[in-house]
Amino acid sequence: MTSTGPIEWREDRVFVAEAGVQLLRIGSGRPLLLLHGSGGNRAYLSYQEELAKHYEVLAPSHPGFGTSDLPPWLETVPDTACFYLWMLEEMGLEGIDVIGFSLGGWIAAEMSVMCPKVFNRLVLVGSAGLKPAQAEMTDIFLISGPEVLEKMFYDPKQAPEYDKFFGTEPTPEHxxxxxxxxxxxxxxxxxxxMHDPRLTGLLPRIKSRVLLLWGRQDALIPLECGELYQAALPNARLKVIEECGHSPQYEKPREFNSIVLDFLREE
Structure with a gap:
């Protein structure tokens, strides 16, 4: 289904295990779940609005992130995956498509390992979860927020919404x-x-089609991690975007959407 009229964002709160989850929605049609990275749930972006012309985009804030509650038992990424499986079950959703960014890609992989039928197709973008053997991951907790932001991009000037979302002084609330x-x-x-030592051995459970999408110059989660995912997953392909860092959805949104939509639509 393709929308031609104006598309508006909607905000809901979904309750799972007595915890409220902030859920942003845009568009209509087949559900497409977006799982954000460690920086939190950034919405109102052009790449999301383009996807919403074809899908109902569901963008939750992970438990403990944004304004979502944190259940007392949730301490690990597999716990988060279990929580989301519970949430999708409560919403009556199965066999949907998912795009997971960085931490969100790791969560999506853990969900699919636990319940292989939960997703029809997976797009893992600069996904954490596996430990590289040769390259090094940048420890984002040992550097400042501005330094993390600097490492996210190969060239911020080619990100059309960089100034809008990253170029202003944050408010106290932000x-x-x-x-x-x-x-x-x-x-x-x-x-x-940023990894689960068990995950490599469990990934062969995922029989769904998987697109691994990486920026060639990813300075946070190196391309080697994408190659490791490709080696472990039975039905995965790796697509590399040149002259691009950790977040192609921000840095090269047109190319990102073209690649993703082609993958989700193919027979």
Whole structure:
């Protein structure tokens, strides 16, 4: 289904395990789940609005991120995956498509390992979850927020919405949310840093089609991690975007959407 009229964002709150989850929606049609990275749920972006011309985009804030509640038992990425499986079950959703960014890609992979039928197709963008053997991952908890932002991009000038979303001084409210997101990301991913030692051995359970999408110059999660995912997944392809860093959805949104939509639509 393709929308031609104006598309508006809607905000809901979904309750799972007595925890409220902030859920942003845009568009209509087949559900497409977006799982954000460790920096939190950035919405109102052009790449999302382009996807919403073809899908109902569902963009939750992970438990403990943004304004979503944190269940007392949730301490790991697999716990987060279990929580989301519960949420999708409550919403009556199965066999949908998902795009996971960085931490969100790791969560999507863990969900699919636990329940292989939950997703029809997966797009993992600069996904964490596996430990590289040769390259090094940047430890985002040992550097400042501005330094993390600098490493996210190969060339911020080619990101059309960079100034709009990253170029202004954050408000006190935004600083508080950013600190909450950083603390929650550290809780989930610091030890062991940004990977699950079990995951490589479990990935062959995922029989769904998987698109692995990486920026060639990703300075946070190196391209080697994409190659490791490709080697472990039975039905995956790796697409590399040249002259691009960790977040192609920001840095090269047109190319990103073209690649993703082609993958999701193909027979």
């Amino acid at each position: 600083r508080e949310l950013a600190e909450r997101n950083r603390e929650m990301a550290a809780r989930l991913t610091w030890k062991p840093y």
